[in-house]
Amino acid sequence: MDRRQFIKLGSFITASVATGAGLTACGGSSTGPTATASGAWKFPQSVASGDPHSDSIILWTRAVPATADDVAVLTGVADSSIRVILTAADNSAAMGSNKALSGQLVADATVPLQSQFDNTVRHKVTGLTPNTLYYYQFIAGDTRSNVGRFKTAPAAEADVAQLQFAYMTCQDWSINHWGAMSSIAAENLDFIVHLGDYIYETVGDDFQLGGVESRHDKLKLPDGAYKNGSSGAQYANTLADYRYLYKKYRTDARLQALHERFAFIAIWDDHEFSDDAWQDAQTYDGSFNQADGSDLHQTSRRRSASQAWFEFMPADVVLDTAAAGFQNIKIYRDFQFGKLMQLVMTDQRLYRADHVIPESAINPATGKPLGRLGARYLVQQDVFNTVEAQKMGGATAIGLEPLATVSMLGTTQRQWWMDKMKSASSTWKLWGNEVSLLRMGLNGTDAVATLLALNSVATLAGSISGTVTATGGNFPLAAAIVAAATAGATPALAQQGAGAIMAAYAVTGSSNEARVAAGMKAGLTAAQAGIAVATYTAVYLAGSGVVAATPAALVGAGAQTIAFGYIKPDVQANKAASVFVQAAGKQAALAPFFTRFLLNCDQWDGYNSERKALMAHLKSNSVSNVVALTGDIHAFFAGSVSDDYDAAGGGTPVMADLVTAGISSDSFFVYLRDAATSLGDIAALVTYPLAVPVTGLGTLNLSFNLLDYTMGKAAPTVASLLEQTRVQIRGALGAKGLPEAQLDATTSAVLAGLQANSDFSTSLLALAQQLAGLGNNPWLKHLNTDAQGYTLVTLTPGKLVAQFKQVNKLVGSSAPATVVARVTTATVNAGSAAVSIS
Incomplete structure (x- = not known):
């Protein structure tokens, strides 16, 4: 194809083929085409590139007349065209400016500006040289855009010694700061992976009401629907709303700088459409259609969200606006970087089934829909397992595959993922994964027992202190008396049994068994004597050190021993029936927590059977060196993904998952x-x-x-x-x-x-x-649930090194000058699914 020609792909992607023939750059005479746009123009969202292959790239910009508002709905602007030029000559000195490109051009094309696509441009250049740094620029009328650059991927069969890239996620305009972007821009990168939540569809929601840097003003959706009633938080509801958010986000100079400097490989997560979305359904509390027990489906809204993402993200995908329904775009795709890495990017929203326990499910205790708690968060694991099994059985009964109603990827994408992983010939198989694969569970029984034990320490310490006076200052004896009484002995028996234990303790060479026997002979039960001996011993040892213990330390040793040696085990064994739960008057409040919980069932924990199927595929086909690059949860995590977390010992590690914190979103x-x-x-x-x-x-x-x-x-x-x-x-x-x-x-x-x-x-x-x-x-080998930041990956044939870079918080109303607060390094060695932390 001639470099001056383009063809339409999908809705409005144009394409041209690069040539090695030397053209004069736009600073001098040019034989290239003349752009039809005339006069003064501007590029309010600057430029961007995406999806670098060994021979191609997608280039993006948005051009509007100089008098137009940067982010408002574009009106009264006729369709026209602009020019895009490309060179392999070194223009690094021009980065951050709109200085004319220098050097020979390898591409020069005229591309259309169409108001139906908000004057955005997506142009694909093919015929490029592998592993090469290129510079590009758009020209509209009398105006040049800032200079952009990108690096093509190495050829598929190339030996690659090292790749370095950053991955990022969750950049809420309305909270905290975007200082992390300045730090990323200063990194030496081959490309950037964006894992979604590029925008947030809500404005003024509860989680967006904290401090925010002053350079981010309040967002104002053109149409916006209220989440509840006629005031308060709004969410994007139209194409104009979603376009506005991308345009506004992309006016930040730091985000512009990232796009100008590095090609992005991006997928979406939920907030590009709706929080914790599945297919075209929103899950906001109170939005359930209780007539049929389902979430509210919004096909038109989903299509608008997808179109805006397509228009503003430089991704090599096609949107079919003529197709019916909401699955009119496919964003899952893969990238080859020589023999070193294959990167597989998945879509975990458009095809996923409803959460296994729907938000609209009725809570029998209240008669109202569960909402988030109990459906997506703090889900009882035994209830989840039962419902998931029922759904799989139901799918089989009506002739569907078992995973059809409990799948995150959907049947077609899941098979595509399996095929890609099995056929990958590269050393490393990396997975751009929206939500964490790591099991994040909680044993509620143990947790409640621990809390009740801790809450009892102060009371027990007071009882021991009071009893010390009655025993003439004998701390071990006083603690043993309180221990026996806590275990149910009457005051008289507690004193008698503790005295017998003290006497046995005084016998040289006596064993714990002999001391317990002495307590039982004095009338204590085995359990009462056992905790009394343990407590006496703990206090005695605390007071027999080289450095004399304070009375507070002696009392504390006794209280801790009783709390965790008797109260905690009793609550663990008897749960809500424990005398300590009843004595606290919290039986009804705590009863629902005596079980195991899954903390977040919007993640892969909520699609457990499909996760097991994917891990079984890797394991049975001996697919090694698989690492997921994950976002979504606003925290740093690192650990191994097992074939079955519910198996003995947590199952067999199959791959690793490295989760990055959000750029600015408030933490998990x-x-x-x-x-x-x-x-x-x-x-x-x-x-x-x-x-x-x-x-x-x-x-x-x-x-x-x-x-x-x-x-x-x-x-x-x-x-x-x-x-x-x-x-x-x-x-x-x-x-x-x-x-x-x-x-x-x-x-x-x-x-x-x-x-x-x-x-x-x-x-x-x-x-x-x-x-x-x-x-x-x-x-979980590393976790930091209260952080913002990003992750820098250095990949070599022998290992993957991920640096979790946590950033400092706001300073007043500004991003911190010292951006990075701490760096934690996670390493995965080739041939292993283990993660080491330093």
Whole structure:
């Protein structure tokens, strides 16, 4: 094809073929075509490139008259055309500017501007050279766009020593800041993977009401539907709404800089259409069509969302606007980067079945739809397993494949994924995966038992302190008396049995068995004698060290032993029937929590049978070196994906999953913290209130993140607790108005003072250690649920190294000058599904 020609592909993709023939760049005389647009124009969303193959690229821009509003609905502008030029000459000095490209052109094409597509342009250039850096520019009338660049992929059979790329997700305009984008722009990258939530369809929702950088003004949807009633939060409901969001997001110079510098490989997640969406159904609470028990389906809205994504994302896909229904676009696709990597990108929204337990399912306790809790979040695992099995059986009964009604990928895409993985010849198979494959479960029984035990420590300590006086200052004896009484002994028997235990303890060489026998001989039951001996021993040992223990330490040793040696096991064994649950008056409130939960069934935990089928495919076909690159959950996670998490020992690791935090969206911890406020004592599984006085600034009221430990983070030390809260304290100081130049030094001083705070170094430490001891999700090797940031990947034949880059929080109303707060490295070695953390 002649370079001056183009053909229409799908709706409005144009294409041209690059040539090696030298053309004069636009700064001098040119034999290239003249653009029909005339006068002054502008490129308010700059330029972008996407889907780099070894021989092709998609180039994108949006051009409007200089007098037009940057983001408003475009009216009164006639269709015309503009020019796009491409060169392999080094134009790095022109990046960030609209300076004319220099060097010989390898492509020069005229491309149409059509108002029906909001004057966006998608142009595919083929015939390019593999593994080559190109520069491009659009020209409209008298105006040049900023210079863009991209790098083509290596040839399929090329030996590639290294690839480096970043992956990112969840960039909510309305909360926090986009400083991470500046950091990404400074990285040395081959391309960028975007895993979705490029825009957020809602404006003014509850999760968008926190602090935001001042350079992001309030969004105003052209049409916008109210989520509830006639005021408050709105959601995008028309093509104009969705277009507005892309246009507004893309006016940020930092996002423009990323698109100008690197080709994107992008998929969508849910917020490009609707939160936790499936197919064309929205799942907002209160939106259920209770007449037929289903979620509200919005085909027109889904089609509008897909069209806007197609218009504004430089992806090599086709939208069929003439096709009926909402599945008129296919975005799952794959990319080959030499012999080193095959990248498979999937669509986990357009074909997925309804959540296994629908939000519209009626809660028998209230007679109302479940909504999020119980359907997508905090789902009882045994209920989920039962319903999933029923749905699979029902599908089989009507002649469908078993996974048809419980699938995230859908039948066609699932087979495509399996085929791609099985046939891949590259060393690494990476999967652009929207939602996490890692099991994120919670043993509610153990968690409640731990919390009740912790809550009893203060009361037990008071009882021991009071009893010490009656025993003449004998701490071990007093603690043993309280232990026996806690286990149900009468006051008289408790004193008698504890005295017998003390006497047995005084016998040189006596064993624990002999001490328990002495207690039983004095009238205690075996359980009462056992906890009394354990408590006596703990306090005795605490007081026999080289350094004399304080009375508080002795009392604490006794209280902790009783709480976790007797109360916790009793609650674990008897659940809501435990005398300690009944004594707390919380039997009704806690009864629903004595079971196992899946924390997030919008993820792969909610499509467990299909996940097992995919992992079985990898395992049976010996497909190795598979790593998922994941977003969505606004947290950093790393771990191995098993063939069956419910099997003994958690199953066999098959692949790895590396989850990146959101660019700006509020963290998973913040969402859970806010939701947990209605759960009473259960909130302690998520957060711990911490008041930190700071001279001259008042008190920092922090919410310490305990969710990490509940989910499986290793037991902390005081030092690791301090480091964990560093970013939050820095952010809280910045919110108080402290200049950034003083933030790091002041943060360190506050942390030093916090170390001396007994509430922090004793109470909080004990709670975090006990929650870590629950042993939930041992396959999670790293988790940071309260973070924003991105991930940088360096890939070689021998290993994949992922650097999780957490960013600092807002400083007043601005993004921090020091963007990256900490870096955690996850490594996956070739031939292994294990993840190591440093």
